[in-house]
Amino acid sequence: MNRRKRPSQNAVTHSGKVETQTRTKKGTERNHEKQKQGKRDRQSPEVPSHRGGAVALHPDASAGQAQQVSAPAQVAAPSRGRYLNSGTGPSLHPVDIGHRDYIALVDPDTAFWSLVLKKKLADVIGDARFLAAYRSKSRAFAEEMQTLRFGLKPNAVYINPTTGCNLNCKYCYIPSEMRRNGEHISLENMISALDKLQSYYRATLPENSRPQVVFHGAEPLLNKEVVFKAIERYGDQFRFGIQTNSTLLDEDAIKFLTARNVSIGLSLDGHTPRIADRTRVDWNGRGAFDAVVQAMDRLRGYPGLSVICTVTDKNLPYLSEMAGFLHRHEVSTCLLNVVRCTLPAARTIKPGDAKAARAFTRALDVTYENYLRTGRKLVVANFANILIGILAPTARRLMCDISPCGGGRCFFAMAPNGDLFPCSEFIGLPDFAGGNIFRDAIEDVLQSKAFLAVTGRKVEDIEPCRRCAIRHFCGSPCPAEAHEANGAMNRTGSFCEFYEEQARYAFRVIADGRQDAYLWDGWDKGTAETFRWSAAQ
Numbered sequence: 001m002n003r004r005k006r007p008s009q010n011a012v013t014h015s016g017k018v019e020t021q022t023r024t025k026k027g028t029e030r031n032h033e034k035q036k037q038g039k040r041d042r043q044s045p046e047v048p049s050h051r052g053g054a055v056a057l058h059p060d061a062s063a064g065q066a067q068q069v070s071a072p073a074q075v076a077a078p079s080r081g082r083y084l085n086s087g088t089g090p091s092l093h094p095v096d097i098g099h100r101d102y103i104a105l106v107d108p109d110t111a112f113w114s115l116v117l118k119k120k121l122a123d124v125i126g127d128a129r130f131l132a133a134y135r136s137k138s139r140a141f142a143e144e145m146q147t148l149r150f151g152l153k154p155n156a157v158y159i160n161p162t163t164g165c166n167l168n169c170k171y172c173y174i175p176s177e178m179r180r181n182g183e184h185i186s187l188e189n190m191i192s193a194l195d196k197l198q199s200y201y202r203a204t205l206p207e208n209s210r211p212q213v214v215f216h217g218a219e220p221l222l223n224k225e226v227v228f229k230a231i232e233r234y235g236d237q238f239r240f241g242i243q244t245n246s247t248l249l250d251e252d253a254i255k256f257l258t259a260r261n262v263s264i265g266l267s268l269d270g271h272t273p274r275i276a277d278r279t280r281v282d283w284n285g286r287g288a289f290d291a292v293v294q295a296m297d298r299l300r301g302y303p304g305l306s307v308i309c310t311v312t313d314k315n316l317p318y319l320s321e322m323a324g325f326l327h328r329h330e331v332s333t334c335l336l337n338v339v340r341c342t343l344p345a346a347r348t349i350k351p352g353d354a355k356a357a358r359a360f361t362r363a364l365d366v367t368y369e370n371y372l373r374t375g376r377k378l379v380v381a382n383f384a385n386i387l388i389g390i391l392a393p394t395a396r397r398l399m400c401d402i403s404p405c406g407g408g409r410c411f412f413a414m415a416p417n418g419d420l421f422p423c424s425e426f427i428g429l430p431d432f433a434g435g436n437i438f439r440d441a442i443e444d445v446l447q448s449k450a451f452l453a454v455t456g457r458k459v460e461d462i463e464p465c466r467r468c469a470i471r472h473f474c475g476s477p478c479p480a481e482a483h484e485a486n487g488a489m490n491r492t493g494s495f496c497e498f499y500e501e502q503a504r505y506a507f508r509v510i511a512d513g514r515q516d517a518y519l520w521d522g523w524d525k526g527t528a529e530t531f532r533w534s535a536a537q
């Protein structure tokens with residue numbers, strides 16, 4: 001089952017005919033139909049009750065995949081489920097999305113939602129047709145969430161080919177002593193690791209799958225020879241990507257990578273050297289701005305390019321300018337990620353939660369205004385992922401905003417010595433090494449105590465997330481941050497309002513029929529793709 005049709009059929013409502021949305025050549029038109037008061041249906045059939053369930057992607061990755069749905073748990077003495085918000089009846093929470101006309105009704109367990117006119121809210125919740133619409137979809141949505149949350153298998157790996165870096169960025173997730181004394185992986189070990197990964201994926205993924213390998217921090221191009229030989233040798237087996245600080249990304253490297261369709265992520269934190277170089281500097285304090293902009297311009301028009309901007313209190317006031325800057329440089333995909341506060345140094349530059357939410361949503365406004373003006377999109381991928389998570393959960397590309405997150409489930413990370421971690425965010429936290437690729441079976445590593453601590457972190461076990469109606473659009477990231485900054489896995493991370501406001505903004509975008517402006521062209525095609533993988537497991 002996929003929800004590919006959800007946007008067009010139900011983008012504004014799942015509530016029958018309270019309001020419908022139709023598409024014309026001129027764009028999306030709203031067709032307000034008069035709400036008719038339905039008869040209260042006290043004899044309606046039981047709604048299958050289902051709670052629990054669980055899956056994932058990474059802040060700078062793509063893809064998703066999966067397995068099986070377990071049967072809904074049986075309730076010993078269930079009510080007949082006839083009434084809204086009592087017994088085993090539909091659980092639909094009104095959520096203020098900050099829209100003039102609309103309010104959202106959300107089933108937090110299944111991520112079923114409907115936007116209804118505020119003035120019709122009382123009519124809608126007493127409308128038998130609305131409850132019938134919910135009933136007709138809730139089981140399928142519950143099963144879909146179950147698969148997404150608990151039924152996926154890894155199809156990507158983040159490989160750190162070195163712990164060394166020529167920069168000393170303030171918020172890096174790798175401790176500075178590790179970066180200073182960089183340890184490279186050898187070519188022999190890289191080949192051995194990729195051979196082992198290849199065998200694992202062959203045994204677990206459908207035939208002809210090409211799992212993703214992303215060369216990640218510290219700075220992978222410090223070990224360029226090994227990385228490029230790996231790409232050359234395994235280009236048919238894996239889809240490769242690289243996340244780089246750009247300082248070593250010269251013309252030849254760009255030619256090599258683009259000729260092989262390698263995805264390239266650059267890191268840039270501001271639209272001027274003064275802003276960008278507040279956080280991204282070398283060991284002598286020299287900034288990386290010029291090198292990144294040069295690489296960005298050399299890569300102009302390359303479809304595999306994305307730019308990651310880490311949002312801190314150093315660049316927060318300039319986020320809108322950053323969105324404009326990236327748009328002018330014809331970047332089509334970026335991430336505006338709030339800084340992960342896993343390590344203490346990152347916490348010293350954490351922006352305020354509410355301020356971050358305001359600056360971020362203003363930057364989203366700017367991307368929309370620029371799109372209207374030029375017809376060119378700048379997709380803010382971390383927001384797009386939340387929007388897609390509402391419209392068509394199976395089309396998600398990143399896996400921080402679903403619970404459990406993708407770490408250790410949809411992907412894992414490998415350090416240069418072969419140690420395996422649930423996510424790059426845990427590299428630098430030795431307790432979270434679940435095993436070693438040269439010594440242990442990957443299947444065993446996935447079941448290790450360290451991995452299970454991450455894959456077992458469920459939003460239902462976290463306060464206040466367990467009561468939050470948008471918990472399956474937010475996912476309560478991030479386990480590494482929660483554990484390190486707040487002392488335990490079953491605590492929240494460092495931001496709540498930031499995620500809350502993104503979900504509210506996303507619902508407003510949907511209410512106004514503007515979603516396509518914030519999403520990649522053809523975004524809904526991924527829905528079927530993702531679920532073919534799921535169904536094949």
Ligand code: SF4
Nearest residue numbers: 465468471474496500
């Ligand atoms: S972090 Fe905040 S918005 Fe996210 S699920 Fe928890 S309470 Fe809800």
Ligand code: SF4
Nearest residue numbers: 400405407423477478
């Ligand atoms: S561990 Fe954190 S950064 Fe990694 S996928 Fe999970 S939420 Fe995202």
